[in-house]
Amino acid sequence: MEITEQVKTIVVIFGATGDLAKRKLFPSIYNLYSKGQLSEKFAVVGIGRRELSQEEFQTNVVKSVGTDNAYTREFSQHFYYHPFDVTNRNSYVDLKGQLVQLDEEYQVEGNRIFYLAMAPEFFGEIAQHLKREGLTNTSGYSRLIIEKPFGHNLPSAQLLNEQISQAFTEDQIYRIDHYLGKEMVQNIEVIRFANAIFEPLWNNRYIANIQITSSEVLGVEDRGGYYEKSGALRDMVQNHMLQMVSLLAMEPPIKLTTDEIRSEKIKVLRAMRPVKETEVHEYFVRGQYSSGEINGERVIGYREENNVSEKSTTETYVAGKILIDNFRWANVPFYIRTGKRMKEKSTKIVVQFKDIPMNLYYNNSEQHLNPNLLVIHIQPMEGITLSLNAKRQGKKIGIAPVKLDYCNNCEDVLNTPEAYEKLLYDCVRGDATNFTHWNEVALSWQFVDPISRIWENDEVTSISTYPAGTMGPDEANVLLAKDDFHWWSLSDSM
Ligand SMILES: NC(=O)C1=CN([C@@H]2O[C@H](COP(=O)(O)OP(=O)(O)OC[C@H]3O[C@@H](n4cnc5c(N)ncnc54)[C@H](OP(=O)(O)O)[C@@H]3O)[C@@H](O)[C@H]2O)C=CC1
Numbered sequence: 001m002e003i004t005e006q007v008k009t010i011v012v013i014f015g016a017t018g019d020l021a022k023r024k025l026f027p028s029i030y031n032l033y034s035k036g037q038l039s040e041k042f043a044v045v046g047i048g049r050r051e052l053s054q055e056e057f058q059t060n061v062v063k064s065v066g067t068d069n070a071y072t073r074e075f076s077q078h079f080y081y082h083p084f085d086v087t088n089r090n091s092y093v094d095l096k097g098q099l100v101q102l103d104e105e106y107q108v109e110g111n112r113i114f115y116l117a118m119a120p121e122f123f124g125e126i127a128q129h130l131k132r133e134g135l136t137n138t139s140g141y142s143r144l145i146i147e148k149p150f151g152h153n154l155p156s157a158q159l160l161n162e163q164i165s166q167a168f169t170e171d172q173i174y175r176i177d178h179y180l181g182k183e184m185v186q187n188i189e190v191i192r193f194a195n196a197i198f199e200p201l202w203n204n205r206y207i208a209n210i211q212i213t214s215s216e217v218l219g220v221e222d223r224g225g226y227y228e229k230s231g232a233l234r235d236m237v238q239n240h241m242l243q244m245v246s247l248l249a250m251e252p253p254i255k256l257t258t259d260e261i262r263s264e265k266i267k268v269l270r271a272m273r274p275v276k277e278t279e280v281h282e283y284f285v286r287g288q289y290s291s292g293e294i295n296g297e298r299v300i301g302y303r304e305e306n307n308v309s310e311k312s313t314t315e316t317y318v319a320g321k322i323l324i325d326n327f328r329w330a331n332v333p334f335y336i337r338t339g340k341r342m343k344e345k346s347t348k349i350v351v352q353f354k355d356i357p358m359n360l361y362y363n364n365s366e367q368h369l370n371p372n373l374l375v376i377h378i379q380p381m382e383g384i385t386l387s388l389n390a391k392r393q394g395k396k397i398g399i400a401p402v403k404l405d406y407c408n409n410c411e412d413v414l415n416t417p418e419a420y421e422k423l424l425y426d427c428v429r430g431d432a433t434n435f436t437h438w439n440e441v442a443l444s445w446q447f448v449d450p451i452s453r454i455w456e457n458d459e460v461t462s463i464s465t466y467p468a469g470t471m472g473p474d475e476a477n478v479l480l481a482k483d484d485f486h487w488w489s490l491s492d493s494m
């Protein structure tokens with residue numbers, strides 16, 4: 001039986017009237033509470049500027065949880081609203097008084113988590129006010145959860161890191177990458193290191209290439225302003241995609257501790273071959289969605305979205321080839337692609353094994369055996385598929401592809417905890433393994449910065465478009481074709 005560790009803490013959410021709090025944070029805290037992972041000894045203080053009464057704030061919490069009954073109302077009684085402008089230093093004194101009072105009332109033993117669910121320009125200032133006004137000085141723990149984006153490029157990330165490091169030490173800082181909270185992303189490590197059949201093959205002798213796709217059907221929605229400055233490279237590649245690459249490529253850690261795992265991931269990021277500015281076009285492809293059709297409905301192009309320039313060259317799609325210059329991965333391409341308004345919502349990893357040395361079954365050169373594929377289905381379906389070749393029934397030597405499937409969430413789709421729920425629980429327990437260390441953030445920016453520099457200086461006309469509802473621009477297919485590979489279809493059923 002799994003032993004549930006009950007935790008006591010106060011969580012201060014900066015940005016508690018925002019979208020992230022409503023859609024992800026309140027429901028996640030509720031799930032922890034209803035599963036008994038949060039004890040009765042917890043309180044949440046929400047910060048925002050708008051005027052809301054205590055009752056209105058608690059009603060918003062109940063609404064975001066989705067069920068209004070005695071239990072959820074009782075849950076919402078743990079929530080307190082404290083409106084102020086985070087740039088106003090004096091307000092932190094009042095907040096401190098409130099935390100001292102709640103600490104006593106809920107007996108949380110001085111444990112405090114400060115969750116920055118706000119625009120990044122406030123991160124440094126909030127951290128510094130928390131320190132100067134003594135809110136981080138407590139008898140329990142004091143931790144900072146920080147949302148993405150962590151900077152815009154390496155220099156801005158360094159500046160931000162310096163600011164928050166004046167108030168919090170590295171082991172108090174929890175930088176969220178919500179992909180690291182996904183069940184099947186966490187499973188990568190287990191699939192690799194708990195199975196005798198994979199690890200011996202997990203290298204350049206047996207693997208031909210690895211493909212990671214994270215495609216979305218949604219467009220930029222109401223985030224045009226943010227996305228114009230970010231684009232898919234900063235929004236998805238710098239963080240989620242490179243994190244998946246590092247989990248797939250890292251060496252087995254000597255122990256499953258936070259430091260050991262992070263240290264192995266950092267080595268991968270260090271070994272990634274830098275893309276020279278002159279080679280960006282050879283290794284990376286970008287695209288922008290034009291109008292198209294998704295699920296039978298017309299959708300507008302990126303340049304017609306709200307808060308997007310009609311001449312925008314911001315990429316909504318990126319495909320790239322990454323090489324890792326170490327003994328294990330020399331010459332094995334890791335292909336990544338991610339984009340908005342694509343054909344389907346899906347995150348998948350396909351490990352393509354090398355062909356067998358000699359094909360005994362077909363002596364005509366037109367017929368090939370399918371390579372073995374290990375597919376890790378991250379979302380929406382969660383599971384693993386292994387594609388093999390087997391004898392076609394009845395025929396003398398006919399070969400048919402067969403699949404061994406494991407579906408993680410087929411029985412109960414609702415049972416998989418949300419990434420935010422898992423990450424919050426990790427933070428209250430002090431487990432930073434699934435958060436990104438500063439060195440990971442810095443190395444990731446170092447890798448993507450030359451690419452964005454080139455793209456930002458490119459001619460306006462140089463961005464390819466792809467119709468919404470497709471799998472991206474054709475150049476992404478050419479990228480693999482140059483190496484005699486192709487993208488494996490996402491619609492491969494489980
Ligand atoms: N939404 C999402 O799905 C995701 C969001 N993120 C990140 O999370 C963070 C928050 O995003 P999101 O919730 O969407 O943003 P929203 O714009 O929806 O919310 C912003 C919040 O900040 C508060 N706020 C803004 N300025 C001030 C101020 N000067 N003083 C006090 N409060 C202020 C707002 O409160 P009020 O309006 O009451 O002043 C509101 O609660 C961002 O860093 C974003 O990049 C990351 C991944 C996904």
Ligand SMILES: O=C1O[C@H](COP(=O)(O)O)[C@@H](O)[C@H](O)[C@H]1O
Pocket residue numbers: 214216235236347
């Ligand atoms: O961080 C982000 O991730 C989402 C995609 O997350 P997923 O869990 O739905 O795959 C993306 O839509 C967003 O632009 C980006 O900021």
